[in-house]
Amino acid sequence: MKKKSNKILSITNISTYNEMVASAQNWNFACTFQLSTNAFNGKYTILTSENIELAYVEYNGAMIRDTKTKENTTSIAIIKEVSDKACFGITKLKANDIIIFDSRKYFSFIYNQPLKYQVITISNDFLKEKKLYKYFSSLVNKKMTDTNFTLYKSLNNIIQNKTINEIDALDILYNIMHEKVPIKPKLTRGEQISILIKDEIYAHVDMNIDIALMAKNIILVKEVYKLILKQFLGLRQNTFFN
Numbered sequence: 001m002k003k004k005s006n007k008i009l010s011i012t013n014i015s016t017y018n019e020m021v022a023s024a025q026n027w028n029f030a031c032t033f034q035l036s037t038n039a040f041n042g043k044y045t046i047l048t049s050e051n052i053e054l055a056y057v058e059y060n061g062a063m064i065r066d067t068k069t070k071e072n073t074t075s076i077a078i079i080k081e082v083s084d085k086a087c088f089g090i091t092k093l094k095a096n097d098i099i100i101f102d103s104r105k106y107f108s109f110i111y112n113q114p115l116k117y118q119v120i121t122i123s124n125d126f127l128k129e130k131k132l133y134k135y136f137s138s139l140v141n142k143k144m145t146d147t148n149f150t151l152y153k154s155l156n157n158i159i160q161n162k163t164i165n166e167i168d169a170l171d172i173l174y175n176i177m178h179e180k181v182p183i184k185p186k187l188t189r190g191e192q193i194s195i196l197i198k199d200e201i202y203a204h205v206d207m208n209i210d211i212a213l214m215a216k217n218i219i220l221v222k223e224v225y226k227l228i229l230k231q232f233l234g235l236r237q238n239t240f241f242n
Contacts, residue, residue, distance in 0.1 A: 049164040051126035056159055059115045066106040074102045074136050075121045076173065078152045083113030090195065091143055091185040098144040098151060098177070100136065108195075118155050120173070130170060135178070142182040151176045 041060040046053065069075045077088075079097040086093040089107040093099070093115075101107060102124070127133035146152055154172045158164060187195070 045159055047159055047162065047164055049166055051123040052164050052166050052169055053121045054118070054155060054158060054164060054169070055120075056118050056156070057116070059111060061114075062112040064108070064110045067109045068106040069101065069103045069121055071103050072124045073121050074100070074124055074127060074133075074140070075119055076100050076136075076177075077117050077119040078146050078149075078155065079115075079117045080149070080152060081114070081116040082111075083115065085113070086111035086115050087194075089141070089185075090187050090191075092191070096146045096149065098146050098180070100139040100142055100144075100182075102137070102140050104140075118152055118159075120155060120169070122170070126166070126170075130167075132170065132174060135174070139177070139182050142184050144177060144180040144182055147180075 043058040044055055046055040048054075077097075077099050079086075079093050079095055079099075081095055082093050087108070087110045088099055089101070091097070091099055093111075122136075124133055127136055151173070154176065155169075158169060158172075
């Protein structure tokens with residue numbers, strides 16, 4: 001197989017949804033629901049090689065969307081900063097989190113304040129070639145803790161050097177991650193309800209709807225509905241309800 005050279009897309013400022021999609025070619029975005037006037041503002045630094053893409057991402061606004069990594073890939077995201085609330089699938093994100101996911105499904109991605117993270121996306125064929133696919137596949141939909149930002153700092157050094165040595169990058173991931181204990185995220189009852197609320201929001205993104213009716217659809221009193229909305233999704237009702 002002919003080896004392709006590394007290339008870096010220098011820091012890119014994002015201000016529209018289309019620019020966001022164009023700047024993250026390894027990602028698909030769907031059902032985007034903007035929750036603030038600067039929801040699409042952000043910054044990407046993306047480094048690519050034949051089998052690996054490594055990116056540093058900043059989002060400045062608030063958004064609900066579904067996202068999915070490129071077909072036949074596995075992604076590992078390391079959370080640098082969560083200003084308030086952020087959820088990926090059923091995982092409530094916080095700084096130092098490592099989350100692992102792959103291209104077999106879409107994940108809901110919700111954040112209500114600025115968010116900073118790294119994500120490294122790896123070809124599953126490359127993982128299989130290096131006999132590591134089974135290991136990384138076993139971690140999908142689980143999370144770890146990046147103590148002292150060890151993994152984050154190691155990947156940031158690669159970005160700063162503007163080149164990916166694929167073997168070294170894979171060694172860094174494995175050597176740091178295999179010493180950690182993977183945890184399967186669990187939701188409290190309130191958090192489970194918050195996911196139902198998110199689904200209700202998705203079902204009504206094209207219309208105005210009263211919050212009392214939304215609460216009724218999930219069999220909740222209005223005030224409890226509002227509390228869960230704020231506590232677990234970090235969203236106030238006047239963000240998108242009339």
